[in-house]
Amino acid sequence: MTVVAPLFRTAGRFVSPGGAKGKLTILTYHRVPPDIDPLLSSDQVDARKFASHMAVIAECFNVLSLPEALERLERGTLPSRALSITFDDGYRDNYTMALPILQRHGLVATFFVCSGYLNDGLMFNDVIIESLRACQSPQLDLSWLGLGLQPVHDMVSKRECAEKILTSVKYMPFLERERACTRLWETAAPGKERPLLMMTDDQIRQLAAQGMTIGGHTHTHPILNRIDLASARQDIVHNRDLLADLIGHKPLIFAYPNGRPVRDYGHEHVQLLMELGYQAAVSTAWGVATRSCDHYQLPRFSPWDNNPKRLVLQLLRNALTGQDPLTAKSAG
Ligand SMILES: [Zn+2]
Incomplete structure (x- = not known):
């Protein structure tokens, strides 16, 4: 250079x-x-x-x-x-x-x-990404977000799933989005600490x-x-x-x-x-x-x-x- x-x-x-x-x-x-x-x-x-x-x-x-x-x-x-x-x-x-x-x-x-x-806070986009990173199940039931059953068995599928969740919650009212993120963490990474x-x-x-x-x-x-x-x-x-x-x-x-x-x-x-x-x-x-x-x-x-x-x-x-x-x- x-x-x-x-x-x-x-x-x-x-x-x-x-x-x-x-x-x-x-x-x-x-x-x-x-x-x-x-x-x-x-x-x-x-x-x-x-x-x-x-x-x-x-x-x-x-x-x-x-x-x-x-x-x-x-x-x-x-x-x-x-x-x-x-x-x-x-x-x-x-x-x-x-x-x-x-x-x-x-x-x-x-x-x-x-x-x-x-x-020690996390922005909603990071709650989504980090919950999927911590997730150990091969799939997640996200029917409550209108996304049905989502595969999350590897990094590629986790990345795709994170994109879909981000799109569906990004423009939600604040409290509704916070609730969705809390529920996602409890579903995908129960008992795990947030980074x-x-x-x-x-x-x-x-x-x-x-x-x-x-x-x-x-x-x-x-x-x-x-x-x-x-x-x-x-x-x-x-x-x-x-x-x-x-x-x-x-x-x-x-x-x-x-x-x-x-x-x-x-x-x-x-x-x-x-x-x-x-x-x-x-x-x-x-x-x-x-x-x-x-x-x-x-x-x-x-x-x-x-x-x-x-x-x-x-x-x-x-x-x-x-x-x-x-x-x-x-x-x-
Ligand atoms: Zn910003």
């Missing part, structure tokens, strides 16, 4: 210029498991892939903290090939696996933390103390469009205040849960964040942030390629074509 890095840097100056026409690539990561996990999706980024991403990115891009990048985007003083790194949800492997890799390259990142699962996958309070404090940015991501990870505005406000405020207690100041940047504009959040949530003192927010719409972007609906990008050259090409293509990201518009 070192040989072609100067070529990529030159191309990057044209595709992702600095100054008034500056473009900011914001990367999204979630879990960074120590090894490839057969039960996670095929585009997962394990520690080895993450390390190869960071090596290339440190060589070819100018990595800035998200607060600094947004300030410079606003002022028109971004460097060329500007890039920020973000993680959603608050997974413990972000601290144990990703942080040492970031630090090895002198990089900083923003961690959007869902406060309701810190320490510890989320960061501890102290790990959040440590991240902040080591120069990383902590951002809001709600308390219970609701799809905001699926709950009423008062409940959304309560969940966002609770998250903001708990994080403020941990890091000593209110978080200033937010990531919408699930994050798809229009489908997962609306313009009323953009206004809510402004009212609550947030200065910017990121969605999961793919694209590149420019000066004309809505700062409360900044697009991001999730790289997946393992090959360094293809990874840089993916990032440059996104910077070239991703200039009109999807956003939720105000009605009036």
Whole structure:
């Protein structure tokens, strides 16, 4: 990679210029498991892939903290090939696996933390995956979810079953989904302890103390469009205040849960964040942030390629074509 890095840097100056026409690539990561996990999706980024991403990115891009990048985007003083790194949800492997890799390259990142699962909680998607991992029966009766009898005798069938359950519970109301997850655990992994996958309070404090940015991501990870505005406000405020207690100041940047504009959040949530003192927010719409972007609906990008050259090409293509990201518009 070192040989072609100067070529990529030159191309990057044209595709992702600095100054008034500056473009900011914001990367999204979630879990960074120590090894490839057969039960996670095929585009997962394990520690080895993450390390190869960071090596290339440190060589070819100018990595800035998200607060600094947004300030410079606003002022028109971004460097060329500007890039920020973000993680959603608050997974413990972000601290144990990703942080040492970031630090090895002198990089900083923003961690959007869902406060309701810190320490010993599990998000619903992980309850599903981990219950199937722990399951020792060859099949599961999921008629109560409308899925009938599901084979779960190996990793492939467990993966397929997890996908089906995720699809059927993802948009359920919160309490109904919690009940479904509890029932699933009792059915698939009776008596088994849930694994510890989320960061501890102290790990959040440590991240902040080591120069990383902590951002809001709600308390219970609701799809905001699926709950009423008062409940959304309560969940966002609770998250903001708990994080403020941990890091000593209110978080200033937010990531919408699930994050798809229009489908997962609306313009009323953009206004809510402004009212609550947030200065910017990121969605999961793919694209590149420019000066004309809505700062409360900044697009991001999730790289997946393992090959360094293809990874840089993916990032440059996104910077070239991703200039009109999807956003939720105000009605009036
Ligand atoms: Zn999330």
